[in-house]
Amino acid sequence: MSVTNLLDDWAKFRHPHPVDDKPHDPYKWAMAIDLDACSGCNACSVACYAENNIPVVGKDKFLHGQSMHWMRIERYWDEDGRDFPDQGVQFLPMMCQQCEAAPCETVCPVAATNHTSDGLNSQIYNRCIGSRYCSANCPFKVRYFNWYDYPTTDDVWPAEMTQQLNPDVSVRGKGVMEKCTFCVQRLHEAKVVAKGEGRIVREGEVQTACQQVCPTNAISFGNLMDPDAKVHQQWQAQQVELDKDKQAKDENEGGSELRGYRILEELRPYPSVMYLERVRESAI
Amino acid sequence: MMDSGFDRRDFLKVLGWGGAAVALSGCGNTSVEDGKETVVSYSEPADYVIPSIGVYYNSTCAQCDAGCSINGRVREGRVLKLEGNPNSTVNRGKMCGLGQAGVQHHYNPDRVREPLLRTGNQGQTISWEDAYKLIAEKTQGVSGDQIAFLSGGVSGHLKVLLGNYLDSLSCKNHFVYEAIAPGVARAANKKSYGVAMPRFSINKAKVVLSFGADFLGSWVSPVHFSQQYAQFRKGVDGQRGVLVQVEPKMTLTGANADRWVAIRPGTEGVLALGIINALGTATGDIAAAVKAYDRDRVSEETGVPAGQIDKIAAMLKLHSPSLVLAGSAAEGYEHGSQNAAAINLLNHVLGNVGKTVEMTEDMPFPQMSPETGNTAALTSLNNGLAASKYKVLFNFAANPVFTASGAMNFKENMAKADFKVAFAHYLDETALQADLVLPLDSPLEDWGTQVPEYLATCAQINIQQPLMEKLHANTRGMGDILLSMLKQRQPDDYNGYEDYYGYLRSAVLSVKDALGGASVDDETFWNRTLSGGIIKFEGSVNKLSANASAAGLKLPSHSEAGGDYPLRLIPGVTASMRDGRHANQPWLQESPDPLTTIVWDSWVEIHPKKAAELSIAEGDIVEVTSKTGSIKAQAYLFPGIHPEAISVPLGRGHEAMGRYAKGYGVNPFQILDAVFDKETGELAMHETRVKISKTGQRVIVVKDEGAAGGQQMGKKIAVRVSSDDVDLSEEV
Amino acid sequence: MEKDIREDIAWAKINGDVLKSLENPRKLYWVIIALALAAFGVGVACEVYQYNTGMGVANLDNPHVWGLYIATFIFWIGMSHSGTLLSAILHLMHADWRKPIYRFAEAMTTFSLMTAGLFVLVHIGRLWQFYYSLPYPNERGIWPNFQSPLLWDAMAIFTYLSSSVIFLYVGMIPDLAICRDHLHPGWRKKLYTLLSLGWEGTDRQWRNFRVTYLTVACFLIPLAVSVHSIVASDFAMSQQPGWHVTSFAPYFVAGALYSGCAAIITLFIILRYVFKFEEYMTLPILKKTVRLTFAIAMVWTYLNAIEFASVWYGHDVASKDVLIQKMVGPYAYAWWGMIFCGSIVPLVLAFKRFQTNIPVLLVISLLLNLGMWLERWMIVSPTFSHGYYPWTWDHDQWPSWVQWGMVFGSFGWFTLLFMIFCKVFPSVSMYEVKEMVYHRSLHSKKGDTAEQGAH
Amino acid sequence: MHRIFHLSVFLIGLFSAATVYAADASQSAPMTPDSQWPLVEQPIEFPHNRHAKDMQIDCMYCHTYARRSAVAGIPPLQKCIGCHQSIESVRESPRIKTLFEYWEGSEDGKIAAKTPMPWKKVHDLPDFVRFNHERHIKRFIEQQNRPTQEVCGYCHGDVAELTVARRSKALSMGWCASCHEKEHPVTAAGGTPIGDQAYWYGFYKSEADAAGGDLKAHGPNDCWQCHK
């Protein structure tokens, strides 16, 4: 009855997002990554491989830039032209930012990637036809395409290794796009439990693989709508608001003591991942 | 969730549901496919087993010796993923990438599946019975001191059994070898603190001055230190800790330092003394000893700007307690022990001993406390073999053929032993040299106990238990093997134990009271132990010796590197590759090196200035030549290294060990000169001097970093602020 | 001023000449067909390989996910516009010199659209699921995403293709009747009898024919414009630097007309030679076409210039970077090649002496097409290798032989279709040439009488 | 002439009809009439009718995992034996014989003891579809106290009339949707957001609060509910 839908829900169907008058409720999954704690050890990335059945593509394909790591650790040097990077380097864990207004969603011809009710950017493998438009339009370039049929490629999952595959996550065949899902399979499991008990998921009941493994607790993840959630408190402390493209921090240049920022915010994708600036001692 | 531990084996025997074949077919067909697939139900499931719902078991990570407790997710009888065990004081529910890859160690397609006996160049399958018989024969004729047993670090009941077995052979030659181990540090610590491995409380320190201790990457207990580091950054009472890293080649820790100080290789001790001097708080013989090290001389010798030295001293003076760490970078020299001593002295002078350098509780069961490995052991074994002292050689959990310095010709010497037994997971370089290869269970299939060398808080014994049934019918646990061999020799002592599991159980229960189980009955205690995965108990604590003297402390004045071999070779120890025993785990091969983002290959780190001098560009295949030998690898221009040094990462360059390891990269162990630390006899890893030359070939470096080469191009991506501009106390 | 066409050609001769082109092909014709088939074969082989192995063999990567396929797709779409230009726009402007050449131009429209369609298919990662993108009620209860410019593309192209096929056909009915009447019995005759729908040129038929032709023409023009501006929006609607450009729509349309005209010149020359159409495809007409092309070339150049200028003076650093990269980065040679072929070469056309010099024109028209193809490539690739996110900037993505193979194959496919068309259907509109001749003769008669009056 | 005119009218009619039809999404989720899918060959012809109808055994007595996990589970061999070793009456019937062969092992030793039966999957969704039994049972049986057989029957058909189970529902996406888009009563007392539809929640909240949280809403519709 879509036409009838249309007629009686017109206003609702015409409602843009994100906006403050229709807040996410009861769930909005979000993340905060403290770059000052992150040591760039790569544990998150490996954990992601383990949890999400990510294929190991091997040297040649990696050379061709066809790697599949959903979570990549970026390493940036200082650009001050000194002989030695004597303030260390900058690490940045980068994965799908689960944008509220995701550029990838609108362009998919078959609606294989959408914004879910709990504020995630869903990627539906079996719907994907591989036009790769989403990746083309992703400012962060965090979408990874199955250039080959990895399940049937030698040495990707040889005999015994198939047994390690996580049954909760589809193994992707050739020609589909994939990306970080905030471990949706874990979220879903937690929700089922909570629903059964007629409540919503509590803080600490669900962790993403990267968050769970992170040795320095740099990654915190949770329900932004839940006042008890660490991530909620962090976002609040940093005065970063989901549906703003200019935060308190940007308003007063330099003056603020806040560290929270979102990458490429000026493009208004409203990312769900807040980063906390890396701090460096000035006295030494 | 936790398993009651009851009927574990029976449980593990049940069949899987669906199986991975299903998972593999991925998102292919879109039709509902009836009647094609078989569903295999459990025949007799334990009632806590529900299809599609994960069961979690606690065990211990065996990827390195840090002794992190893990929590394995098992579904339908298959272990899927490892998480950290929140109750562990070592890793508090966290893990590292290396640990995550543990499942790939278990599921690795290249594992040895049958006992193999060498006939000519072939390995020919034989039964375990024959294998045991053979060993019995070979060990029969020979006297105890003609037998040598080489192993990696061992602890817990395995160590006990091993000891007993060697005794039964009346063999004293147990060589415990770790290719990369803080051997020098242990000795130095023993001298200056009275204990080999004190407890370093990074989280209590306000300033950490680390001389090349890569405690975030690969040093001693990285996961534990990483967590302390996180607290240290958040700061005690809101004052953020400051990390200063002094080293010639930037490590992961150096990359995270507030100030990374590039120092001329080998002069760390000098700098330490220089700082003591600059502090000016030292008294007595220390003051005398450091008098000569005024800032200008130190600066001149170490290449560290004088201003920098003052700043560091000032910082240390201002913030107390601080912590000074001596890492491998400072110790890999002929005078390594001296360096370490000098650096430890700094801790004394700063009064950190007792505050951030603390005494650990000692293990009430010495027979179980870890036998830590070092490189000196290999040297003596090698000499023995060279003199063909040994007829029978056992090898377990070590790969000396790969990790021994090329100058030792270990491979040739090893051949001099008549009968060589290797207990191995893979046909690695050493196993290939053996006459008899006995396949081991993976740590996820095997029982065991482990005692970490570095004890985070109290004394503890880690339990290792099978997370699933054996993948391959014909592999055995090391414990079971030792037990059966002991049964041959002392039947009446050991026939009582059905298997290693039985042995373990009774052994643990026999000391139950000491382990804090006095109140409960055996069954409960055992189940509690298994589900907990850790036994913690109070050990006795005695004070650190405050032996702070500069007696006998003398550092060689820096000798200009020059002549034929102008550069120093720094063998890079990376968090994921370490000494290369896990190089065959594809996740590790493909996870980019944090600093260079290179995958699947080795590289030569060289400072851009030096490179420009030698007109070397990224991707040039360069030949690195030492007195001992030479290797060819791709050059990577790396600002984080001292211009007088180059660095090649260890761990890659296998010639065996299966599809994921063989033929990727080069092995710098081969070109290390046989130079040793004067006091401990440890191999001085950083003493090798090399020359470097272009071969003319060039390749594209396979790395994650894009063409922009780690520049942000003016975009606001990874942002950094100076500590003045933030207020951490406000934060969550 | 020489005439576009001889006014005293007997109408019977017109029929004769054109019908001749339908019969017993020359050897050269077969040669061309063979070459085309071979080229197409290469393309097919590549696609089969890619289909079985995965898109990876095209040597695309993350994030450089699009390559020559999309570029060539735009190229072919662009090519199609010339047909509409000649048959519809010039028709409304009563430029009757178009009459001898518009038929094949229209055919070109149709076939280049068909070729473009192929690239949509080979570009898709899961070709076997292509039907997901079609809006039809299905047992899944879901629909494609109507917000996606790619879907707009699909619908626009479908509309365009079907409309121009119809247009081509309707315009051809009277000629089909001619063929029906004047060809010896055989399968052709049957075919024409069927297709000509019993056209007899009665006043009623002609009257409605005129109106229909006019209205459809009126629809085709905005359609053609919309099609290429939608193709432009594939890029302009995205957020990427170097794509998110306001002037893309007109820029693309201009580029389309440009490449179209260039292609017309090429085919004009080839047909003229292969089918001996010297009488109808006369040099004066060629000259007019060339001048038209020159004009469009200048428009295109101008649009190019303002795009660069607006980026250059704008504050969008990212897109400026991309522009600079195009000029000096790994793609520089292609980019400068495009500037040369697209903006410098056409200047030659400004010289009278070249405007009718067949060999020169052949070369130039090919160069122009090359330039236009490079333009499309330069729109697609640099943005990928130099997007917003520096970490993923990749080393130059040189397309693998698979991509090149398919690009090559597409030309074979196009030629094949086109050549077959020319043999089966009259590639010169007979009845319209007649009209042209008739009206011109009338005109000149009036001229003569006027002169006599003067004496 | 007239012929053609009629034709054209007809065509236009058809075109518009098709469009309307298409525009109406509920049409596009066809409720395929229950039909018998081909019979699946099983190791023994298990008489569901005997157990479910004659004996009135609750489905979840055997398919015991259904209420606790995503999969309903084939009953473990143990379970069958548990009852049947004490039912002498049918002990010698061929099917039960085979059953015991799997438990005790066959004489010819072809079948080892305690070998699970190689049942064939009957309702086997594609591998990228994840149907959660637990949720549906909680919703309909526990929250709304509908009879078990009816609820299971929504997807599995009237098993009580069958011997070996046989598929009788379409199990296509549209078919699932045809039920999900129905307005089911939502007991918001349980705090369940309206059909797990956070985006709509903002709109429905007022109504929900007005209705004391007791109102109707359709089931979850976001793709990640079933595809992951």
Next chain:
Amino acid sequence: MSQRHILALFSNFDEAEAVISELRSANIDGFNFDDLTLKSPIEHHEVEEVLGDRSARVQWFTLGGALMGGLLGFWLISGAQANFFAQMKGGKPIVPLPPNFILTYEMFILGGVYISILGFLICAGLPAKRSPLYSTTVSEDQIGILVKAEESAIAKIKSVFLSHEALEIQEEAGK
């Protein structure tokens, strides 16, 4: 009284024009001017004018088709977007107008073109059976005038044709 067809062929339009106007003015009984059909190789205004206002109505089909296409297009698309599986995309409303207008526009054109072609076939009476008298020269260079008239009138008409030097005259066989 039975009717018969007669076809005359002329070499140029002036003649044809003359014939038509003559036939029109000389109202011969048994001959209705509307039964006269002109057949020409090319379309020709002047002659058609002489035939008087025989108008074309294709444009009405076009209008109808275009409107229908547009409306149905918009309806289809918005309806489909608002179906049960309505999913948020990129922060845009679920029924976003700009894209829908673009597609509506395409559908508008599609409907317009298709239906006007339909209209053309209807109005031009195509596909048509062959008329009783036809000469292939018409599709070459001659103008044909086909007349249907009573026996009685045939002779008169013929004379008119002849008076204007018809190249050829075909007659239906009499009954």
